[in-house]
Amino acid sequence: MAGKSRKGGSSLWPMKASHALLMQGVALLIGGLVIAWFAQNAASNLARRSMQLDFGFLGSPAGFSMPFQILSFGPTDTYFMALVTAFANTLLVSAMGVVTSTVVGLGLGVMRLSQNWLLSTVSGAIVELVRNTPQLLQIVFWYVGVLQVLPQARQSLSFGDVAFLNIRGLFLPAPIGGSWSSLLLITFFLSLALAPLARRYLPLHPRRSSLLWLVPPVLLIALAFSLKGWSLPALKGFNFAGGMVLPPELVALWAGLSLYTAAFVAEIVRASVEAIGKGQVEAANSLGLSSWLTLRLVVLPQALRLMIPQLTNQYLNLIKSSSLGAAIAYPEIVQIFAGTVLNQSGRAIEVMVIVMGVFLIINLAASAALAQLNERVALKER
Amino acid sequence: MTEKIAVAGTSTIESSPLVDAPLNGAITSNAAANREASAVAKRRATATARTRRWLRTNLFSSPLMGTLSVLTLLLLGFALPPLFRWAFLDAVFDGSNRSVCGAGACWAFIADRLEQFAYGRYTPAERWRVDIALALLAGFAALSLWSRNPHRALSVLLLVTLCPAIATVLLIGGVFGLPFVPTDQWGGLSLNIILTFATVVLALPLGVVLAMGRRSQLSVIRWSCTAFIEVLRGVPLLTVLFMAMVMLPMFLPEGVTFDRLVRAIIGLSLFVAAYFAEIIRAGLQGIPKGQYEAAAAIGLGFWGAHRLIVLPQAFRLVVPGIVNTVIDLFKDTTLVSIIGLFDLLGVVGQSIKDPNWLGLGREGYAFAALVFFICCYAMSLLSLRIERRIRSASH
Numbered sequence: 210m211a212g213k214s215r216k217g218g219s220s221l222w223p224m225k226a227s228h229a230l231l232m233q234g235v236a237l238l239i240g241g242l243v244i245a246w247f248a249q250n251a252a253s254n255l256a257r258r259s260m261q262l263d264f265g266f267l268g269s270p271a272g273f274s275m276p277f278q279i280l281s282f283g284p285t286d287t288y289f290m291a292l293v294t295a296f297a298n299t300l301l302v303s304a305m306g307v308v309t310s311t312v313v314g315l316g317l318g319v320m321r322l323s324q325n326w327l328l329s330t331v332s333g334a335i336v337e338l339v340r341n342t343p344q345l346l347q348i349v350f351w352y353v354g355v356l357q358v359l360p361q362a363r364q365s366l367s368f369g370d371v372a373f374l375n376i377r378g379l380f381l382p383a384p385i386g387g388s389w390s391s392l393l394l395i396t397f398f399l400s401l402a403l404a405p406l407a408r409r410y411l412p413l414h415p416r417r418s419s420l421l422w423l424v425p426p427v428l429l430i431a432l433a434f435s436l437k438g439w440s441l442p443a444l445k446g447f448n449f450a451g452g453m454v455l456p457p458e459l460v461a462l463w464a465g466l467s468l469y470t471a472a473f474v475a476e477i478v479r480a481s482v483e484a485i486g487k488g489q490v491e492a493a494n495s496l497g498l499s500s501w502l503t504l505r506l507v508v509l510p511q512a513l514r515l516m517i518p519q520l521t522n523q524y525l526n527l528i529k530s531s532s533l534g535a536a537i538a539y540p541e542i543v544q545i546f547a548g549t550v551l552n553q554s555g556r557a558i559e560v561m562v563i564v565m566g567v568f569l570i571i572n573l574a575a576s577a578a579l580a581q582l583n584e585r586v587a588l589k590e591r
Numbered sequence: 592m593t594e595k596i597a598v599a600g601t602s603t604i605e606s607s608p609l610v611d612a613p614l615n616g617a618i619t620s621n622a623a624a625n626r627e628a629s630a631v632a633k634r635r636a637t638a639t640a641r642t643r644r645w646l647r648t649n650l651f652s653s654p655l656m657g658t659l660s661v662l663t664l665l666l667l668g669f670a671l672p673p674l675f676r677w678a679f680l681d682a683v684f685d686g687s688n689r690s691v692c693g694a695g696a697c698w699a700f701i702a703d704r705l706e707q708f709a710y711g712r713y714t715p716a717e718r719w720r721v722d723i724a725l726a727l728l729a730g731f732a733a734l735s736l737w738s739r740n741p742h743r744a745l746s747v748l749l750l751v752t753l754c755p756a757i758a759t760v761l762l763i764g765g766v767f768g769l770p771f772v773p774t775d776q777w778g779g780l781s782l783n784i785i786l787t788f789a790t791v792v793l794a795l796p797l798g799v800v801l802a803m804g805r806r807s808q809l810s811v812i813r814w815s816c817t818a819f820i821e822v823l824r825g826v827p828l829l830t831v832l833f834m835a836m837v838m839l840p841m842f843l844p845e846g847v848t849f850d851r852l853v854r855a856i857i858g859l860s861l862f863v864a865a866y867f868a869e870i871i872r873a874g875l876q877g878i879p880k881g882q883y884e885a886a887a888a889i890g891l892g893f894w895g896a897h898r899l900i901v902l903p904q905a906f907r908l909v910v911p912g913i914v915n916t917v918i919d920l921f922k923d924t925t926l927v928s929i930i931g932l933f934d935l936l937g938v939v940g941q942s943i944k945d946p947n948w949l950g951l952g953r954e955g956y957a958f959a960a961l962v963f964f965i966c967c968y969a970m971s972l973l974s975l976r977i978e979r980r981i982r983s984a985s986h
Contacts (some may be wrong), residue, residue, distance in 0.1 A: 221883055222893040224808060233811040240815065248840040254841050326649035327663050341967035342960045343922035346936055348962065353952035445979050529827035536929050547833045557837040565826045565834070572825040
């Protein structure tokens, strides 16, 4: 009866079956009455505005355009397409944020752990400063205090003459796809997703099955060769042509999300490594393992086990925080739906249900995927 | 670690001649002076040796570390002096509009707007009421946290019942000859504090109910509490605030409207209650089964056992978690600036659009960041101290 022991002492005060039924019935009744009251109010409110609960508006043309999108979207497209496009923008900034926050956070965490006083102090100062100021403030600061005071296109900050930063955004080189590129790109993502599954279910020898991990890098190299070349941004008149541009809103949101999450990732890394008993390192040393092997075979596997659930939480927080893009008009799902679409259509209930539903689905999917990963690295106790 | 102990050890041994020096003061003054000089020289020598050793262990333990140290120093050397010059040397501290601003930071803007940053558009003549309300809350919060207070439970009770009542009357006014101040004039940092406090007072009891509901034997209650908690933890706070702003009025009878501030507090409370519930549930799970059994053995019922035995212990366990959530909440109250309330962030955003002080975003947001940093850092130090006290009490 694992369920009973989990619920603490409630089994000590058993409830008569009839009692339990009665109480649940009362709870259901009260809940039902409250919901019915809400529903009735909503119905009369909607009737007064001669509206009804109807998701059919998703099929009508949106009539607005977005300042930035990775999917194609125009004013003649439907509200549903606006939802999909805004969703893609949310996913884009979240994915960028997860990658950079992990890299920066690992860097800061390792710096914090280092014996070098200067490195650990600098890292500690950054982490404390970032953790103790509101995330929204940071995002707005990046936008208003950093990106909006950048120079015009002619005086752009240049990074090796391939990337440029100015008030219109970050200009990056863009790959020009060859005939095979898009196919290879899709195969690459598929291989990333399928490699763990194949490794698990294909009847291969463990040693040979780890060769499966070579497939994605090989595809990536093939992809690099399939490109026709790169389109570099170049100054033409008053603006840049060629390449691709990340608008200032995206850059500010990306920077704000990444740095804030990175500070928390750094703390997780530090706490997890410090939680590994000193005896573990000493035992590894006395076995004659080098410091690199100690790290790789003893410290990291144990620290990773502690880190993964906490990192999962941080990534989920990052995805949710991408909604703060609404404050700086980055066209993500809250800005587009709870802002523009709600104002245009006046459908408060439908719009909020859709927005919250989308975030719930992202969150449930992400936490399910990461729970799978956690299960694989968790301690297998006999 | 051993290295540090060794350094500390040598320092005490080396400094002993200095302690001896006054004892030998009876010898001729010349000799004493000589001794003094040599002692100083020795102290200097040991100081340099100590510095050198410190540098070697902490900055230059290996070629790689040395390179990293030098690189970091260079980076800091590039970044810090211009920042320092901007913030202090070239800064302007006094003036009435942006014509005084130069190359450096224009802190005159902050000085000019300080009142708004603290109180928003609250009627200037009535701002003493905000001061008193906040002082009352701060005083009772300090009393409730003070570990040697003999009436701590009473202080907490007053903090969550009497204080909010008095503060509400003071802030809103309209009675006892206090002029009425509508909530849309409230703002600035005081609004962040008021929002945080009101939310905690509402969310904490709700969190306890949700936590116990999630552990209930009754599946209807368990499932509905679980669903509530998971839904609110799965969506961003901003959507909950939007929901409270635009969706809540749809579910109320015609003509019943809440104040915008109240709607924001409702949204924040529902959201934070879900997080409190999970923290409290963890605390309840951390209570050993023996405590429940002992409570049952002395004849306590379910509610008695929870009220007298389990919840007090669980609360003690989760205080650091609650304080951390309160810190997050305090930072997150800035989100109300998106839904049209003027908290500190909102007031700063408004002020930098003022023609007199156009485009001073950096100064404004840097100041707001400093204020939030001081508040949050102080709270996190407090949380650490409480955690340490709990740990030392349980051992």
